[in-house]
Amino acid sequence: MDKEDDSKVFIEMCETLRPADILREYAEIINVPVSNNDLKLAKRLQESGLKDNVINVLFDFALRFSDRLNHKFVERIASNWLKKEVISTEQAMDFLREEHKRYLELKIRKDQINKVKPAAAKKKHINEFNMYDLRYMEKLRETYDMEAIVSREIILYSKRINNGLLVYWFMDRLAEYLAGYNPVNEESTRTLIDTFHEKYVVGFGKR
Incomplete structure (x- = not known):
């Protein structure tokens, strides 16, 4: 699936599902109950006049940073x-791209002020696994019948290019890609991830 197709799938999802459905899907991914407070927030946003598709874009963005909104x-x-x-x-996606850009700029300035070495800090972060990481790795192994090392590399790769975030x-897109080749060791997995990165990610400006 190329960048344009991936974007179309995401847009279709946002314009088809209700905000509550988005929340339930994410809760299912990490194997936790959907939060009643999050569901109430979705209802408040709908009542405020915000469109469902726009709320969905916002929820998707916010849930990249945490398992709860x-x-x-x-x-x-x-x-x-x-x-x-x-x-x-599309408007909502454009606004959030700018929001994320500002966040990264502020983070860089903060790291510089605190004299933190970003590369070292990131390396320490991405190699730590929490219970949500482990649950998602288990889900990948069950869904795609993949080796544990493959699911581990998916988590590490996502954190590495998304500022320590899942x-x-x-x-899911990367897992589908890897499942098509069925790698069984670290070397073949990383080679395939490098190919995926060059083909689907570099176009977004990430390295």
Whole structure:
């Protein structure tokens, strides 16, 4: 699946599903119950006048950073979008690209001020696995009948290029790609991931 097709799938998902469905899908991915507070937030946003497709884009973005929605962050963005009359999926995606860009710029400045070595800090972070990482790795092994080392490399790769974060839809795409080749060791897995990276990721400006 190329970049354009991937974007079309995401847009179709956002314009088809309800916000509550998005929350349930993400909860299922990491094998936790859907949060009632998150469901209530979805309802409040709908009642505020924000379109379902726009809410879905916002939820997808926020859930890349945590297994639960940061309500203050979501409500701040939602309030801004209501003022700016953001109604299309593409508009919402463009706004969030800029938001993420600002976040990365602020993070870089913060690291410089604190004299932190970003590369060393990132290396320490991405090699730590929490219970959500382990549950997702187990899900990948069961779904694609893949080796443990393959699921581990998927997690590490996602964290490495997403600033230490897990991006579930992204990892699902990578898992589908790897499953088509059925790698069985670390070397073949990394070779395939490098190919995936050059083919599907470099175009987004990530290295």
